[in-house]
Amino acid sequence: MANLQVKYLGTEFENPTVLASGVLGVTAATWKSVVNSGAGGITTKSIWLNEHQGHPNPTIITTENWMMNAVGLPDAGLEKAKEEIALYSENKPAPLIASIVAGKKDEFAVIAEEVDKLDVDILEVNISCPNVEDELGLPFACVALDAKSVTEDVKKVAKNKPVIIKLSPNVTNVVEIANACAEGGADGFCLINTLGPGLAINLETRMPILANKVGGISGPAIKPLAVKIVSDVYQATKLPIIGTGGITTGADALEIMMAGATLVGIGTAVFYRGADVFRKVSKEMSDWCDKEGVKSVEELIGTAKV
Numbered sequence: 001m002a003n004l005q006v007k008y009l010g011t012e013f014e015n016p017t018v019l020a021s022g023v024l025g026v027t028a029a030t031w032k033s034v035v036n037s038g039a040g041g042i043t044t045k046s047i048w049l050n051e052h053q054g055h056p057n058p059t060i061i062t063t064e065n066w067m068m069n070a071v072g073l074p075d076a077g078l079e080k081a082k083e084e085i086a087l088y089s090e091n092k093p094a095p096l097i098a099s100i101v102a103g104k105k106d107e108f109a110v111i112a113e114e115v116d117k118l119d120v121d122i123l124e125v126n127i128s129c130p131n132v133e134d135e136l137g138l139p140f141a142c143v144a145l146d147a148k149s150v151t152e153d154v155k156k157v158a159k160n161k162p163v164i165i166k167l168s169p170n171v172t173n174v175v176e177i178a179n180a181c182a183e184g185g186a187d188g189f190c191l192i193n194t195l196g197p198g199l200a201i202n203l204e205t206r207m208p209i210l211a212n213k214v215g216g217i218s219g220p221a222i223k224p225l226a227v228k229i230v231s232d233v234y235q236a237t238k239l240p241i242i243g244t245g246g247i248t249t250g251a252d253a254l255e256i257m258m259a260g261a262t263l264v265g266i267g268t269a270v271f272y273r274g275a276d277v278f279r280k281v282s283k284e285m286s287d288w289c290d291k292e293g294v295k296s297v298e299e300l301i302g303t304a305k306v
């Protein structure tokens with residue numbers, strides 16, 4: 001049997017699949033059940049400093065090829081997250097990546113300093129959510145100088161944990177943004193957040209289907225974009241990447257690893273293949289490796305001849 005273990009920024013993962021941020025709940029109990037379903041690691045929902053209201057319903061549309069969401073980053077805030085992280089730490093079953101988010105630039109460091117002290121393995125900085133623009137303006141991931149200064153601020157206070165930055169596909173030149181983050185001290189990246197915002201219209205009412213009108217697009221339709229961005233950023237920075245965006249099968253996971261990802265984020269596929277998608281994807285990866293004589297999945301990282 002092929003070895004699926006991978007090491008990412010000093011942390012060992014049993015297999016490369018990790019739960020993407022924002023999908024399948026915010027509690028320690030849900031994270032543990034996702035690990036039971038085969039995930040190699042967990043990313044928390046993006047944590048705000050204080051409680052943050054999401055958008056009104058309907059917030060999600062699911063089709064055969066894509067999902068569009070405008071959940072609007074609802075969260076109970078840092079104090080509640082601390083409780084859940086402490087509960088997860090009791091018999092911690094797999095590494096935990098803490099995602100943090102803020103509306104104002106200087107808030108990132110305040111949350112990062114607190115989260116850095118908790119039993120989490122990696123800090124993921126979400127500067128790229130596209131469906132809160134009305135509330136927060138253009139995401140920081142869309143302006144190189146903003147992306148760099150958030151990275152610098154977080155790196156200054158995160159003394160104990162590696163810091164990865166979650167970037168947006170909604171830019172003209174993602175490599176420019178990634179290079180700016182690398183200059184700011186980023187240890188790695190999560191690529192990509194949702195695409196858009198997009199719009200879907202109900203023919204009868206001629207109104208947008210989502211209450212927020214627009215939403216971020218995820219799922220199989222965005223996979224080729226995720227693979228391209230992972231490949232470009234890997235070539236440019238050589239920093240380790242969590243490849244996320246439409247990964248649904250073992251073949252998808254292997255593809256994004258060959259493009260340069262070390263870990264593989266899975267979000268929307270939970271809706272298509274069930275909560276045990278992690279186990280299914282791992283099995284498909286391992287079957288392929290066995291058939292091809294690949295001893296360890298780590299050998300495949302960045303091997304695509306692009």
Ligand SMILES: Cc1cc2nc3c(=O)[nH]c(=O)nc-3n(C[C@H](O)[C@H](O)[C@H](O)COP(=O)(O)O)c2cc1C
Nearest residue numbers: 020021022046126192193218219245246266267268
């Ligand atoms: C319902 C939903 C909620 C999400 N919430 C977050 C979030 O809180 N923070 C974040 O960084 N990304 C969030 N995302 C983006 C995902 O983590 C992921 O980057 C994106 O959906 C692409 O991966 P996928 O196609 O596997 O879902 C969310 C996505 C969905 C579908």
